[in-house]
Amino acid sequence: MTADATKTAGTPAIICENVGKWFGDFAALRGVSCTIEHGEVVVVIGPSGSGKSTFIRCINHLENHQQGRIVVDGIELTNDLRNIDAIRREVGMVFQQFNLFPHLTVLGNITLAPIWVRNQTRTQAEETAMSLLERVGIPEQANKYPGQLSGGQQQRVAIARALAMNPKIMLFDEPTSALDPEMIKEVLDVIKELARSDMTTIVVSHEMGFAREVADRVMFFDYGSIVEEGTPEHFFTNPQNERTKLFLSQIL
Amino acid sequence: MNPAWLRKDFYRLLEVDENADQAAVEESYRRLIGELRPETSPDDALRYSLLTEAYSVLADSARREEYDRMRAADAEKPAAYAPPPPQAPRSGPWRWMRENLFDGEWWGPIAGNTALTLAVALIGLNLSRFITSYLFDPGRKWSALTYNMKLLMVQAFPQDDMIRIWLSIGILAVLAVWSLASWEIGGRLPLTTLMRRLRFGGGLLAVAAVMHHGAGARTFGLPPVLQIDAPADWSSPRVSVFLVGAAAAVGSHLLIKLIRRPGAAADGEDTPERSVPALALPVIIMAAVSVFLWTARLPVPEGQFEETTGPIAATTARPWTILFAATVAAYFLGLLIQRRYPQPLRRFLLIAWFTSYPVIIMIIQRKPILHWMDILGFGETSFFASDLGTVLTFVILGGAAIWVLALPRSKAVVTGAAAGIGLLILASTFIMEDPPAWLTTLVPIGGLAIDLLLGGLIAAALTAGAWLVADRYESVRLIGSVLMLVAVMVWLRPMPFLFRVLTTVFALAVLLCPTFGGTPTGRRNLVAGWGIAVLVVVSAFRLGIAETGLEYQSTTFLGGFNLTILLAFGGIALSFPLGVILALGRTSSMPIFRLVCTGYIELVRSVPLITWLFFGASMLVAFLPQGVEFDELVGVIGALALFNSAYLAETIRGGLQSINRGQYEAARAVGLSTVQSTSLVIMPQALRAVIPALVGQVIVSFKDTSLVAIIGLTDVLLIARSIIPQQSNPSFQGTIAQMMFFMALFYWVFTFAFSRSSMRVERNVGLGER
Ligand SMILES: Nc1ncnc2c1ncn2[C@@H]1O[C@H](COP(=O)(O)OP(=O)(O)O)[C@@H](O)[C@H]1O
């Protein structure tokens, strides 16, 4: 931990410079630039289709950008597979639709990558997995299959699965939008606890209370670029941009 | 005030105690609700409404007070307010029959249902009567079957060599049983279920044995469909069948009564039901066969036998018994070892399964089984032309090159490796045969000079290219591309076939280095993969190619069930990995790979299997390079595998397309490589999704092996259809109907056993989908 800290002390966790991404002729990202420091918690908001998901998927190269530069933890993202693998090991991601592996138990889901990518032994990986399940509050579900869990429990397993690789950066793409109202809180609590630890966190979310509570910074996306960013106070009390104001008035 | 409240204990429902404050009630309610999924599970929906009702009462202080008062008043009453849960109605066989076979909502459906039941029963009864009266007809010549069992099994396989067949069967049986023990497949069967099946089967057998139709039936004044035959001759086989069936039915019925006697049921409420391992059944059957073979005296048919083939019992009793003992021993040994060392053993078993097939072909076909001179390289064969020499050279030199190139430490190292490979290529030109005529006429200098020139050019290109390219990974890619060119060239120039294939594989491996090397594990896997590939290629060629100079048993000796199983097993087992690769190729994003796989699948599917069989058996030789010649059997197995793989690929592709894209992304996001994501996450789900279709495919492939009769191989069906009924012995002539009856039973037993076991697999793996 200290070695890592000194190694990456000077560089920010994520640097994006003029990032552009097209789907065919459609420009999903139009010159996004930002810098995210280690330990920072960033909440990304914006209307549907504005490119939020595309942006965070570019950060762990699930989409490849066609213009600009993305540097994650000092490693530049190119098409070189070694860089991509190195970065995916540093970056955990949680999806809106959970995407748990239905053919594996909860424990199997969490230990798969540590065993195959980090070459841990099964017992070692299972120990870590149990302590992570403890942390997200569902140790008793370890031997069930994802299909036997509620949405909130599944999303917490997904978080534990991402954490099992011991990432430095966590990406959340609308982690609570597919959940029933009474389960949102249990998932947000886990994310809050993570954000308060030293984890660099980017969350795409429309939970404004959550954003106000944990975010160091809020970014507002529209038409594939960052229209406005600032502290939560700034954002919710005194937004400058017209589109931001309109958007906030619609969801608040 | 609601009296229904009294029947529910709201405090217990919400898991709070009676003096919990509002906050605790609220918190507990949220927590419990959070675990429910009322929209998908009816149980949860019910619990959801109960919890909400409980919460609505306890959260409202006025209503809670009222509820508490009611409870207090009620507690003073002596009677418990919760009546005991009603006993679940016991459904006996009579009740089941009435409800399912003769019941309906009003007289119309009742009459219809009853009529249908009676009609089906009558049809079934008469069908079984047809079958049994056919079976027991004195005109049937069943000795044609028992006396030709060996023919059906192995055709004309030399009697002296039968040990090879038994050895092969033994290997397969022991492996199968050991695997069953190792994976603890099969589980346990409740004793009552077993007995119930026995009772049903025995009863059916007994009824079938006495139902008769035709001459000799006693009418007892009954209509023809219900006539019964009272046996006139107490020694007829029919009586024994009846007695066995009846004994089984009565015995198992009594046993069921014994197990379930009221006393046992009362105190046995939570003791688990008595059960036996499901494998006990096949073991009992095998034991019965062994005993039968030792004791049975089959009737000798009219006509004479010059050869002492004798009825099957005479020659097979000993091997069967040994086989039986070996499998039972293997099962218990497997269990024992499994308890001790769980993981490594399973891996060993998997490897054993993969190697068993070539080993068995070798045991059955090879003559002599091993040719040490060609394998180890002494005497006439030079060491480098022997199997061992080839394997060692390629594994060590190629492995070293891949080891260096997979994780290139520096440019100098890569350049050094390139120079080394170049020098080897140059050196190899000295030991090659002369270059072809077209090359010498094109470039009019001496034969060796051309090769040297070409080799030198290649070596120079490799070294210079590796040195000049800036990025060391890119220079590895360049080396791979140059080697690919070399690999194309070796196919244009006469040289041993094995070298061509191995050079091509090597070029491919180097090309993969920059992509899959990367990490130390990746490098280790690449080198290991290379070693295995060399071994597989060499052994496949030594097994399959006549060029090696090793003799084969003539294929005409091999036939019957032996051949059918060999073809089915090989055709199906080989087609699975191929099918998976083709399916992945067809859905891959690499255009050339996709094109090749799609083209292959469409081409193979557009031509009938028979055509491919002809191709594999006789025409393949015309397409192969000079001097390379496959054994006919290998060609046919290859044709079957290639044909099956195209169909399997399409089925598996269906499974792949049913997998959500998010699965792949999630696998990639946790850091799994492409290969790992595919093999650990995508493929298992895709295969699970299409198990029923795959099973259908396998059954079709199994039955399709009977088509090989057309190209002159004598499979079991051909023997039954035309060889046995045409034998000179009069007791065997014209028995085609009996034979077909037996063949139907034969194919049915195999396909049914397979589909049952696949159903079990489906049930086991289906768990994740719930
Ligand atoms: N794989 C894709 N192919 C084509 N268009 C896409 C793809 N993924 C996203 N898009 C388009 O890019 C835009 C941005 O999408 P996204 O980043 O998912 O938005 P958000 O997450 O903000 O709702 C949308 O208009 C969407 O239709």
Ligand SMILES: [Mg+2]
């Ligand atoms: Mg989105």
